[in-house]
Amino acid sequence: MPTTALHNDVLDAVGRSITSGDVPAGAVLTLETIGSEHGVSRTVAREVMRLLEGLGLVRSRRRVGIVVLPMEDWNVLDARVIRWRLGGPGRDAQLRTLTELRHAVEPLAAAGAALHASDEVRAELVDLAARMRVLGVRGDLEDFLALDIRMHELLLRASGNEMFAALSGVVAEVLAGRTHLGLMPPSPAAEALDQHEAVARAVASGDAPAAETAMSAIVGEVRRALPDRPDEEAS
């Protein structure tokens, strides 16, 4: 809860209604309707609108109102937009594109971590991988998830690239969404546990290429486990 509840509530409500497609592109809102719809004054409706404009969801034009923009204009990399879309009807497609993004970024981030991580981080990664194995074989999905998130976050933050680090929240949300949506097997695949340990070992020993390939295997596996896109070649 960064700011006050008021703005966030209205922002969330309007943002969700747009990203869900409930209010389609081309639709026109006015400050008046936004305000009265949510019981706030025109001033805060304007601030909310500014935020939405900053996210590329709408564009305000004089005399006409606040027009909803098509998806091409959205800041789809923004954490709020991602969260809204993950909560809406496009959830599956969103998970797919995010997983592809992970596939692009996380291997390189792991390689970077192998080069730049502090000794503390290297040690924690090894520890995390070991504990993940324990929880994994036990089938304790919820606690496993927490460690999984922690591990990926650590790697991204230690990558030496703040662009990658900025994606750690997104990755966390993808991981959480995956297990809470029942897209995980009852107990993580042994291969996944192996690969997590491989990444931790590679980072700990500063072997960037090994970290990259191991991480690539992790994400690639997940990607394959996801519902295939309609027109993609059947694997």
Added chain:
Amino acid sequence: MPTTALHNDVLDAVGRSITSGDVPAGAVLTLETIGSEHGVSRTVAREVMRLLEGLGLVRSRRRVGIVVLPMEDWNVLDARVIRWRLGGPGRDAQLRTLTELRHAVEPLAAAGAALHASDEVRAELVDLAARMRVLGVRGDLEDFLALDIRMHELLLRASGNEMFAALSGVVAEVLAGRTHLGLMPPSPAAEALDQHEAVARAVASGDAPAAETAMSAIVGEVRRALPDRPDEEAS
């Protein structure tokens, strides 16, 4: 020019002063100072502050004011933040991290384009690569840049992943920054021209792995050409 000039001017000014480190983390502003500093009312100062808050640059707290946040909290993937940082003193480091991001994303995007691009896009890519060779050997950097940007933008947009597509503006800015900052040889390397043609051919023929490796070569080459990282924080 998304919104009105007024907001953008103030937003740019304050955003730049923060991202440049001119106003350090922990510094405290007030709506009053922002407003009077830039000759605007408190209301628009508040809207600007909300935007900055949305970008993770500041956080407003009652009774204390608007505190500048450390870089870890910034939305470094936002186009505005990137633009500000590219114009500031951290430009070189920013170019490095962005190039790493390109290295992560563009090969996968090219592979995606090989699978999903329309026939028109495939044809345009081949045409672009051919014209790039002509301009490249001629040493016409400015026109070459335009085609280069167009080609990368096309690939990202055709990748079938809106996350990748959302990065096309960023890539364009990196490419432009690179040539305008004199980081390009007087005439593009022959190998780069070859690889661009290879990408175009691979996408045209639907060969995703070839497109991926060729694009990886393009970005990897650029990455190597960049000044090696100067041990992070050397002022």
Added chain:
DNA sequence: ATGCCTCATTGGTAACACCTTTGGCAACCC
């Protein structure tokens, strides 16, 4: 068609009341 007018709606300002938090100050207890 062309040009002008109207008016809805955003852009921007000002003044106000409210609420939260901070920091000081004093009282109080050990």
Added chain:
DNA sequence: GGGTTGCCAAAGGTGTTACCAATGAGGCAT
């Protein structure tokens, strides 16, 4: 005396209302 507690006042964001300016879409008249 020193530290804890409690109260108070001011600072500054939060939210509202009222008001006017600018603008551009659509209609109307020529």
